Amino acid sequence: MGNVSTKVSIEHLTYKYPFAENVSLEDITLSIDAGQSIGIIGRNGAGKSTLCYVLSGLIPRFFHGKITGKVTIDGEDVPTMPIERLIRKVGLVLQNPFSQISGAKMTVYEEVAFGLENLGIEKDEMHERIDTVLRQFDLYKKKDENPFELSGGQLQRLAIASVLVLKPEILILDEPTSQLDPRGTTEVFETISQLKTLGITILIVEHKFEKLVEYVDKIALLHEGKLLGYDTAEHIFSTSEIETYGVGQPIYTALCKRMGLKKANGYYPVSFGETAALMNGLKESGMDRRTYDG
Amino acid sequence: MRVLSLYVENDTFIHKLEPIAKLLYALISIVITFLFPSITVGAVFVAFSLLLAISAKVFKRMLLLLNVVLIVLLSMVIIQGLFYRQNVTPAFKLWGLTFYKEGLLYSLLLIVRVVNMIISFGVLILTTRPSDLVDNLVQKGLSPRFGYVLASVLQIIPQMLSTTSTITDAQRSRGLETEGNLFQRFSAFFALLGPLVLNSLVEARERAMAIEIRGFGVEGKRTFVRQILETKTDRWIKISLYVAFIVAVVWRIILWAM
Numbered sequence: 001m002g003n004v005s006t007k008v009s010i011e012h013l014t015y016k017y018p019f020a021e022n023v024s025l026e027d028i029t030l031s032i033d034a035g036q037s038i039g040i041i042g043r044n045g046a047g048k049s050t051l052c053y054v055l056s057g058l059i060p061r062f063f064h065g066k067i068t069g070k071v072t073i074d075g076e077d078v079p080t081m082p083i084e085r086l087i088r089k090v091g092l093v094l095q096n097p098f099s100q101i102s103g104a105k106m107t108v109y110e111e112v113a114f115g116l117e118n119l120g121i122e123k124d125e126m127h128e129r130i131d132t133v134l135r136q137f138d139l140y141k142k143k144d145e146n147p148f149e150l151s152g153g154q155l156q157r158l159a160i161a162s163v164l165v166l167k168p169e170i171l172i173l174d175e176p177t178s179q180l181d182p183r184g185t186t187e188v189f190e191t192i193s194q195l196k197t198l199g200i201t202i203l204i205v206e207h208k209f210e211k212l213v214e215y216v217d218k219i220a221l222l223h224e225g226k227l228l229g230y231d232t233a234e235h236i237f238s239t240s241e242i243e244t245y246g247v248g249q250p251i252y253t254a255l256c257k258r259m260g261l262k263k264a265n266g267y268y269p270v271s272f273g274e275t276a277a278l279m280n281g282l283k284e285s286g287m288d289r290r291t292y293d294g
Numbered sequence: 295m296r297v298l299s300l301y302v303e304n305d306t307f308i309h310k311l312e313p314i315a316k317l318l319y320a321l322i323s324i325v326i327t328f329l330f331p332s333i334t335v336g337a338v339f340v341a342f343s344l345l346l347a348i349s350a351k352v353f354k355r356m357l358l359l360l361n362v363v364l365i366v367l368l369s370m371v372i373i374q375g376l377f378y379r380q381n382v383t384p385a386f387k388l389w390g391l392t393f394y395k396e397g398l399l400y401s402l403l404l405i406v407r408v409v410n411m412i413i414s415f416g417v418l419i420l421t422t423r424p425s426d427l428v429d430n431l432v433q434k435g436l437s438p439r440f441g442y443v444l445a446s447v448l449q450i451i452p453q454m455l456s457t458t459s460t461i462t463d464a465q466r467s468r469g470l471e472t473e474g475n476l477f478q479r480f481s482a483f484f485a486l487l488g489p490l491v492l493n494s495l496v497e498a499r500e501r502a503m504a505i506e507i508r509g510f511g512v513e514g515k516r517t518f519v520r521q522i523l524e525t526k527t528d529r530w531i532k533i534s535l536y537v538a539f540i541v542a543v544v545w546r547i548i549l550w551a552m
Contacts (some may be wrong), residue, residue, distance in 0.1 A: 044479055053503075055505055057507075058503055058506065058507065059507070062502070062503055064507055068552070069338075083509070083511060083512055084509065084512045084514075086506065087509050087512070090507075091507065092503075092504075092507045094504055096497070096500055097495040098453070098497070099496075099500035099501050099504065100444075100500060100501065100503075100504035101504075102500075102501070102504070102505050102508070103423060103444070103446040103449045103453070103501060104425070104428070104441075104442050104446040104449070105445070105446035105452045106423060106424070106425045106449075110425065110519055110520065114505070114508055114510075116517070116519070117439075117516050117517050117518055117519060118508060118509035118510050118512050118516060119509045119512060120514055120516055120517050121513045121517055122517060123517060123518075123521065126517065126519055128517070130519070139446075146449075148449060148452075148453065159504075163507070164506060166508065166509070179423070187502075195399065223548035243548070279296050281350035284463065
């Protein structure tokens with residue numbers, strides 16, 4: 001039994017897809033507290049999406065295969081939890097904004113209603129919830145437009161709204177900005193920022209580390225199906241091995257590593273703010289950039 | 295992104311009718327025109343369907359729909375007029391070809407049937423939002439999975455066409471000849487199939503996952519954000535249509551027995 005505030009608990013999770021030679025997740029153990037935001041990083045094939053599918057219940061309901069270990073949300077076993085209850089606990093947003101639109105609804109309003117209709121939510125409550133999320137995600141003016149006429153960023157916001165209207169306690173975002181331009185990316189991260197204030201537990205798979213580190217409390221580093229690290233961003237990106245896993249690092253961390261600039265706590269800065277503060281500190285103390293040349 | 299729909303937004307009595315009532319009119323009027331080998335019966339339904347189209351303010355669009363089948367209708371006149379099995383009485387001669395009265399009358403019967411089919415279904419399609427029709431059918435007991443397939447096809451096909459154009463552009467930019475003679479076009483078509491099919495399969499899988507996580511597979515009572523209500527008028531229209539259908543079937547059986 002975990003801590004009372006533990007929302008998600010994963011113990012010795014191992015999973016292998018049908019017909020796959022190797023396991024996609026191997027002996028993963030971690031726990032996530034309620035309201036925390038977790039970033040999941042790793043190179044392609046590390047098992048990031050697979051972990052999302054396990055937590056959202058798509059494994060083993062949608063993808064079969066061999067799963068061992070224990071995955072619980074609020075102490076309830078995820079693989080055996082009734083789907084209607086699981087949907088109310090976990091929402092999943094996929095990377096391609098176009099393919100996660102149901103395709104069966106003619107307007108943004110009806111698209112958001114899709115999940116509520118499936119769950120048999122009463123009409124009055126349905127309207128109330130839809131109006132709230134559409135306003136929350138700045139889509140209310142677009143409510144009568146066809147979903148496929150929206151821009152990439154708006155479409156991804158619609159996808160998030162369509163999931164959040166079901167009021168999940170945990171939101172999983174699997175590379176939500178991978179197909180978006182910088183404006184769309186900013187829109188999605190601003191949305192995530194809003195959700196954090198609402199106390200929703202967030203798991204986000206993302207390669208745009210400069211953005212990611214600003215929004216997450218912890219980072220889970222996956223490599224070839226194994227969990228190699230689960231700690232704060234500065235801790236994860238300060239390790240010297242991070243470069244050998246092929247995941248990259250925030251540009252500010254790479255710059256500071258190159259310059260040998262560390263924060264007072266011994267870790268490298270991960271964000272623009274931290275790096276700028278560190279450099280300003282150096283400037284004020286009389287050291288300029290030339291000190292690091294050559 | 296275009297949607298595969300001919301719906302014309304208007305605020306008319308016909309637009310407000312329950313989609314199933316319009317569907318029922320289309321089906322029953324077609325069945326009746328086929329039950330009775332009578333040009334008069336067919337013409338009455340054509341006239342009535344046209345009246346509906348005019349009152350729904352979709353007459354011009356209807357003419358465009360009819361224009362699509364104009365060549366087929368003309369070919370019916372020529373083929374039946376010349377080669378109908380029971381042709382006996384010559385009607386007129388044109389460029390040395392003899393057209394017969396029996397064949398021309400038969401082609402007229404076929405034409406009123408086809409035209410009525412197009413106009414009655416045209417009234418349904420031009421005055422009903424596709425999603426309303428599907429929602430209405432699901433509310434009346436159609437499987438939600440089948441309803442989803444019907445509704446999604448209308449939007450996903452244009453999306454596939456857009457993907458096709460992207461793939462073609464990508465292939466062209468890498469030197470593949472997509473235009474030119476028939477052979478070149480044929481080879482380009484085969485080159486397009488692989489990525490298009492794979493891409494569609496990947497998208498279909500992702501969409502299936504996305505709708506599953508939004509409760510599509512949940513069993514139990516569903517609700518609808520747009521509840522299509524059956525008004526008294528709708529009910530009376532449907533009852534009248536059922537009565538007309540039963541009378542037509544009985545009448546046909548009597549005619550056949552005589």
